[in-house]
Amino acid sequence: MVRQVFIRPSWLVIVLIMIALLIFAFDYKPEQTPISKELQNQKEVKPSVDLSQFKNAKENEGCLKCHGQSKYTYENPEQGRQVNKRMYGELIINPDLYYTSNHRQFKCTDCHSEDYATFPHPGNLRMESKATCIDCHGGDEQYAKFHFEEIDTGFMESVHSTKHSEEFTCWMCHNAHTYKINARTNEKIRETIIYDNTICLDCHSDYRRFQLLTDKVNPNILERHDWLPNQELHFTSVRCVECHTEKKNDSTLVAHKVLPKSKAVKNCKECHSSSSALMASLYKYEAQEVRSADGFFKGVFTSKSYVIGAARNYALNLVSLLFFGGVVIGVIIHGVLRTLKK
């Protein structure tokens, strides 16, 4: 008698679950790196900057000798000895970050008074008014592509400006000494998100900085956003400005008209739909890249981003629609023939 061989399908399920668990276990990191830690690491990474490529590096050295570290030393002629002092935190300029920033080719006195060349610095310099972005970048054709005028108009209408008037300057969010343009050149969207969200969180999660401009209690960001499903994923996948700014047109990369909280986006479909707002902001450059690449596998599998409802693939949609339609038509024809032959 021939032995019967049966395929037992239960094994298939067990194998599938094992594969899934293996994939999960292979990638599992017991301690996920929190965003703040990533940023700390980012700041700790010392770029191997060759200072000889910066024409003002030598001159700046005079300032950075003291302002480039957490303590400074000077000769006190009255006491006739060397004095070590701690540098006030906000006045420390990290040379590594400065020389990788957009303003790296400037000398300190391009923006600050020449009188800083003397030490002790004259007391009246504390009253020095600082230039804002538009003071240098406004009306300059070289910077026209960055739309500084539009940014300025948007900012003037934002809650930041209307609530705090001139107290709120560009430097509240952008540090002139470290600012580095990100989204236009950065292929890694996740880094852009961390970079941009840190700008907001610097004040909105730091009580001391927040209260520089208001006596209000800083709202708890996590509690305020507890309505958001997969909160952590949203926080690490999109920028605050995606929902909290008014996007008027396509020209500026980051809208600066920060809206009052009552007008923030709360409708999922603004992003999770075929006309996702994200495609015109965060994923603008990536979306163009994917559009220009014709192979659909590139679009489907290699894109780092995935947004339910917004990630579409024309070829796959068409194939599945044709297949499903074919099945339905096939069933109808079979059914009609069966009835006729009865």
Next chain:
Amino acid sequence: MSEHKLYLYPIWVRLWHMLNALLCLILIITGFSMQFSGPKVALVTFDAAVSIHNIAGIILTVNYALFFAGNLFTYNGKYYQIEFKGVWGRLLKQFNYYTFGIFRKEKAPFPITADNKFNPLQQFSYVFVMYLFVPLVFITGWALLYPKSIPTTIIGGSGLHTTDFLHILSGFIISVFMVIHVYFCTMGKTATSNFRSIVNGYHDAHD
């Protein structure tokens, strides 16, 4: 023509099947609604679709565990074991019956008996759907419920994208299966007899 009834669907199979069918319908509708969410109109509002889809998916997994255990420990599991020898020949025979024989009023090549609840094509498709695509849909579904657990890259591609692609592909195949499954159920003794069987448990045999 004699008529006899076979008790093929015990109560647990019927309850599991009913819940499974309902959940699959809910999951297909909400899944379709999310995937093709329009800027203005949607079948189900996005946030409601997400919640309903998640809850239905969780219940589907629990319900699947009932099916899996039931088939592991009761006689019902026998129907899902494919006999390796001659499998292609039997599948072809059944396929020929559906494409030609049925119109020539031929007899079904594999009549339903207490030992053979499914014809070869049924058995083959049920195994594929219930033991491959349904597990795939809930495994990837659970991963998407905890997206942070998904590796950033799987075989060179985006982990999230690959997981989602497998989820949607399985969902799509299950949707196609449901259309065919419902249609084939009209091929009982009468157009509605198979639907009655899955409610009362008794199969009206053709003979």
